[in-house]
Amino acid sequence: MENDQKHLNYNDTINLGSYYTPEVIVDLAYSILQKNIPNIKYFTILDSSCGYGSFLAKKDIAKRWVGADIDQEAISEAKKIIGDIDYIHLNSLSNVCRKNLTIRNDEKLIVIGNPPYNDTTSIIRNSIKDVSIQDKIDTDIKTRDLGMSFLLSYDKLKADYICVLHPLSYLIKKANFSLLSKFSRNYKLIDGIIISSHEFSNTSRGMAFPILVAFYKRDQRGMTYDHIQNYKFKVKDDGSFCLNDFDTIVNYVQKYPNKKYLNKNDKPVAKFWTLRDINALKRNRTFIDSDTYNTVYVLMEKLPYYCYIDVFKQYADRMPYFIGNCDVIIDNKKFNEIKECFVAQSIHTNPILKNKFKFREIPNAKLKIEKYFKELLGSKLGEKYAKNFN
Numbered sequence: 609m610e611n612d613q614k615h616l617n618y619n620d621t622i623n624l625g626s627y628y629t630p631e632v633i634v635d636l637a638y639s640i641l642q643k644n645i646p647n648i649k650y651f652t653i654l655d656s657s658c659g660y661g662s663f664l665a666k667k668d669i670a671k672r673w674v675g676a677d678i679d680q681e682a683i684s685e686a687k688k689i690i691g692d693i694d695y696i697h698l699n700s701l702s703n704v705c706r707k708n709l710t711i712r713n714d715e716k717l718i719v720i721g722n723p724p725y726n727d728t729t730s731i732i733r734n735s736i737k738d739v740s741i742q743d744k745i746d747t748d749i750k751t752r753d754l755g756m757s758f759l760l761s762y763d764k765l766k767a768d769y770i771c772v773l774h775p776l777s778y779l780i781k782k783a784n785f786s787l788l789s790k791f792s793r794n795y796k797l798i799d800g801i802i803i804s805s806h807e808f809s810n811t812s813r814g815m816a817f818p819i820l821v822a823f824y825k826r827d828q829r830g831m832t833y834d835h836i837q838n839y840k841f842k843v844k845d846d847g848s849f850c851l852n853d854f855d856t857i858v859n860y861v862q863k864y865p866n867k868k869y870l871n872k873n874d875k876p877v878a879k880f881w882t883l884r885d886i887n888a889l890k891r892n893r894t895f896i897d898s899d900t901y902n903t904v905y906v907l908m909e910k911l912p913y914y915c916y917i918d919v920f921k922q923y924a925d926r927m928p929y930f931i932g933n934c935d936v937i938i939d940n941k942k943f944n945e946i947k948e949c950f951v952a953q954s955i956h957t958n959p960i961l962k963n964k965f966k967f968r969e970i971p972n973a974k975l976k977i978e979k980y981f982k983e984l985l986g987s988k989l990g991e992k993y994a995k996n997f998n
């Protein structure tokens with residue numbers, strides 16, 4: 609791909625989140641812009657993390673273009689590719705204001721682009737993250753994730769519209785949504801398409817996660833978490849989904865360590881690893897043996913639900929990537945009709961449960977479970993996703 613960045617090593621690529629955007633995705637963002645903004649020709653378009661300038665190549669449609677990046681070499685490359693626009697070399701999260709970007713207060717502004725996203729608290733990569741950039745981020749937009757700080761920076765710039773890529777988890781995880789409160793007070797999601805992180809050539813080694821090509825309009829009423837839960841997200845190449853279409857396991861079990869909530873008479877029958885989203889479940893263990901700060905204690909009456917999660921994990925690779933940041937989904941009524949199948953399957957396959965409980969075979973358990981998942985995905989997401997199950 610011609611826009612793949614070539615000048616950074618592995619560490620710097622992670623530090624700066626420099627994964628450049630393929631042309632089809634840039635085109636997708638522009639089709640959303642053009643559909644929603646009638647008079648783009650009167651606007652200034654800013655990409656404050658422009659890299660080689662992939663998002664600045666549609667020159668004829670707007671009044672003025674500004675590209676900024678913290679990486680001087682990226683800017684030099686961008687200048688070679690798209691010449692006569694305004695480039696600025698700066699940290700876009702430090703002293704954020706229109707003036708530093710040579711944008712006047714009366715200019716109508718659209719922010720576009722693919723800002724870096726990396727969780728600054730993530731344990732694995734912390735050792736190679738550059739703290740000097742993070743230290744300089746304005747305190748009012750500092751968060752644990754660079755991408756969220758970028759969203760907050762667009763609010764400081766009072767952009768009229770924002771069309772950027774960011775992890776879907778920023779909106780659908782309540783904790784993230786809360787961190788973005790200053791942003792969501794002033795912006796409303798009005799369009800967008802979910803794409804897979806695997807659309808980026810350099811990132812396809814990891815587990816696919818959903819990225820939203822999001823389109824926000826500045827709006828005094830902002831948006832609530834309810835708006836997100838009821839929002840019908842379009843998925844690239846296929847279908848749509850809405851968080852409120854699903855019931856999830858959090859309505860039935862304890863996700864987080866619960867030792868302090870146990871009563872004296874409670875007799876836990878098993879231990880479980882802390883639950884996060886579906887993608888985390890794919891990586892993590894389910895039932896465990898040890899007492900750690902991550903242990904969830906399971907009472908007998910809830911055991912079938914935890915077995916459900918354990919079995920869900922076995923099938924999670926056949927689920928679509930775009931529900932990866934959701935809690936484990938469930939159809940509680942149908943689950944209850946066949947819950948002994950999940951218990952049997954879990955005891956049969958999970959080494960920790962095997963040692964604790966007696967396996968009682970249920971005829972056709974596996975078939976019934978497959979049918980359950982087929983119906984769950986087919987009814988909520990479309991027949992295409994049911995095909996992965998027999």
Ligand SMILES: C[S@@+](CC[C@H](N)C(=O)[O-])C[C@H]1O[C@@H](n2cnc3c(N)ncnc32)[C@H](O)[C@@H]1O
Binds near residue numbers: 623628682699701
């Ligand atoms: C994911 S890349 C996207 C580049 C380009 N917009 C594209 O889509 O091809 C993120 C870019 O953000 C830049 N960047 C990272 N932190 C920055 C900061 N604090 N201020 C300005 N640019 C930054 C990196 O140098 C990198 O070029």
